[in-house]
Amino acid sequence: MQFIVKRDILLKSLNFVQGVVEKKNTLPILSNVLLQLKEKKLTIVATDLDIVFYDEIEDVKVLKEGSTTTSAAILYDILRKISSNSELNFDLKNENKLSLKSDNSDFNLLCLPTDNFPTFSDEFEGQEIELNNKNFLKLLNKTRISISNDDTRHYLNGIYLHITEAHGRHFLTGVATDSHRLSSSSLEVQKINDFTSLILPRKTVFQLCSLLSEIQNKLTLQTSENKIKFTLGKVKLISKIIDGKFPDYKKVVPTTNDKTLVVSSKDFINSIERVASVSLDRKEGVKLSISKDNIQLSVNSANSGEGNEKIKADFSSDRLNISFNSKYLIDIASEVEDNKLKMNLKDSVSPVLIEDSSDKNSYYVIMPMKI
Numbered sequence: 305m306q307f308i309v310k311r312d313i314l315l316k317s318l319n320f321v322q323g324v325v326e327k328k329n330t331l332p333i334l335s336n337v338l339l340q341l342k343e344k345k346l347t348i349v350a351t352d353l354d355i356v357f358y359d360e361i362e363d364v365k366v367l368k369e370g371s372t373t374t375s376a377a378i379l380y381d382i383l384r385k386i387s388s389n390s391e392l393n394f395d396l397k398n399e400n401k402l403s404l405k406s407d408n409s410d411f412n413l414l415c416l417p418t419d420n421f422p423t424f425s426d427e428f429e430g431q432e433i434e435l436n437n438k439n440f441l442k443l444l445n446k447t448r449i450s451i452s453n454d455d456t457r458h459y460l461n462g463i464y465l466h467i468t469e470a471h472g473r474h475f476l477t478g479v480a481t482d483s484h485r486l487s488s489s490s491l492e493v494q495k496i497n498d499f500t501s502l503i504l505p506r507k508t509v510f511q512l513c514s515l516l517s518e519i520q521n522k523l524t525l526q527t528s529e530n531k532i533k534f535t536l537g538k539v540k541l542i543s544k545i546i547d548g549k550f551p552d553y554k555k556v557v558p559t560t561n562d563k564t565l566v567v568s569s570k571d572f573i574n575s576i577e578r579v580a581s582v583s584l585d586r587k588e589g590v591k592l593s594i595s596k597d598n599i600q601l602s603v604n605s606a607n608s609g610e611g612n613e614k615i616k617a618d619f620s621s622d623r624l625n626i627s628f629n630s631k632y633l634i635d636i637a638s639e640v641e642d643n644k645l646k647m648n649l650k651d652s653v654s655p656v657l658i659e660d661s662s663d664k665n666s667y668y669v670i671m672p673m674k675i
Contacts, residue, residue: 305341305370305396309361311386311406314346316518317359318380320539321350323511324357325376333420336373339394340418341366349421350376355508356424360538372396372415379404382411424542428526428533431498435476437523437536439491441516443478444509446489446666449635451506452482459548463509466501467493475665478504479553485632486553487639489666502532503546515539557669558657561648563624565594567617569645572599573637579603579611580630589673590630594619594649603630626652627675636668 321337329335329352338349346361386392386406393405396415404411444463452460460482468477468490475490476499504512512534516523521537527545534541576590583605593600599617604610626649637645642662649656658668 305339305372305394306367307341307346307394308365308367309346309392309394310363311383311390311392312388313361313363314392315380315383317348317361318376318383320359320511320515320518321348321357321376322380323507323514324350324352324355326352327377333373333416333422335375335377336416336421337376337379338371338373338418338421340371342369342371351422351424352507353422354505354544355511356540356542357511358540358542362538370396371418372399372402373418373421374402374413374415378413382409426533426542428528428531430500430527431496432524432526433476433493433496433499435493435523435525436491437516437520440476440523441513443476443489443491444513444516446639446663447478447480447487448506448509448513449639450480450482450485450487450668451509452480454482459503459546459550462503462505462546464501464503464550464553467496467499479550481551481553481556481669484629484671485636486556486669487636487666488553488557488668489663491665500527501550502527503548503550504532505543505546508532508541508543511541515541556655557667558648558650558655561650561654561657563619563621563649565599565617565619565647565649567599567615567645567647569637569640569643571615572645573634575601575613575615576630576634576637579613582609582611583630584608588630589627589675590633591625591627591675594624594626596622621649624649624652626656627673628656628670629673632670636670639666639668 340347346364348359350357390406395403397403400415402413402415447463464479468475474495476493477490479488519536524535526533579601580603583603588605591602598614600614602612640660642660646659655669660666
């Protein structure tokens with residue numbers, strides 16, 4: 305196996321590989337990336353057994369076909385330190401040694417035989433669904449903030465993707481919750497006949513976000529019984545889906561919250577960040593004392609002091625005191641596109657509905673804290 309490829313092209317692909325390959329593996333082969341050279345193209349494959357990443361590079365000079373696997377982290381690290389636009393000369397000397405030459409550098413990388421690398425059957429019978437790249441990235445970004453880290457309830461460790469219908473229009477809706485907060489975002493799609501609801505794992509979500517923000521090609525998704533495949537140009541990402549039932553989230557979305565608070569999103573975020581600075585671990589909640597035309601924000605930390613600030617706001621009721629986890633509030637407010645944040649409240653202990661006037665297809669629910 306022998307080929308020449310531009311450093312920047314290969315580096316871009318290996319950059320995505322880093323998010324898939326686990327640094328500490330009980331199986332050494334899973335720390336490696338598979339390089340496969342045939343039919344005038346270089347195929348790159350990486351996996352952690354739950355996610356498989358594929359990329360194809362056609363801009364490569366093939367001198368001799370073949371394949372090998374070598375450490376994904378080491379190869380990536382070397383390429384990052386080689387100057388941009390350099391030509392890389394790869395030559396597989398024997399089963400265990402891959403030579404890499406560039407400019408004045410010369411490396412010999414250890415390899416493992418490709419026979420040990422896992423193989424995957426790639427059968428997806430489901431309908432291929434085309435999605436708007438930018439809108440789907442927005443949906444993932446808005447919902448991923450609420451993904452749970454609690455492994456005892458594994459079915460909350462991802463985004464629940466399902467089809468919803470409203471006013472005769474069809475939407476692909478993503479929902480995530482960690483039981484303290486909930487995010488929902490939808491994008492309009494053509495009628496889809498056979499999409500089965502699924503839970504997309506956290507790691508896949510983050511990997512997809514980095515792909516979608518870098519690659520502008522058209523995005524398609526296809527499902528099988530327990531897997532989902534995303535295709536972006538030459539790149540494919542195949543992931544297992546979480547086996548479990550997502551709870552009926554609609555039950556926790558408040559419908560009778562009649563007190564409305566409107567505040568500048570930017571002022572609100574900045575103010576919370578300032579008053580929360582007194583709390584070292586950010587565990588202390590931020591208390592909001594809401595009146596007709598302002599909010600008094602305060603954080604009181606037993607160990608490090610207190611912070612208070614007042615900002616302008618419009619409130620449709622008289623007075624209300626309510627407290628929240630400051631990080632959750634900042635996460636949600638940061639995803640609101642509109643320059644005004646709208647909170648629908650009931651009392652100091654019931655869930656609060658947060659809406660975004662610039663994106664009617666997204667909303668957030670946050671539980672108050674008891675302080």
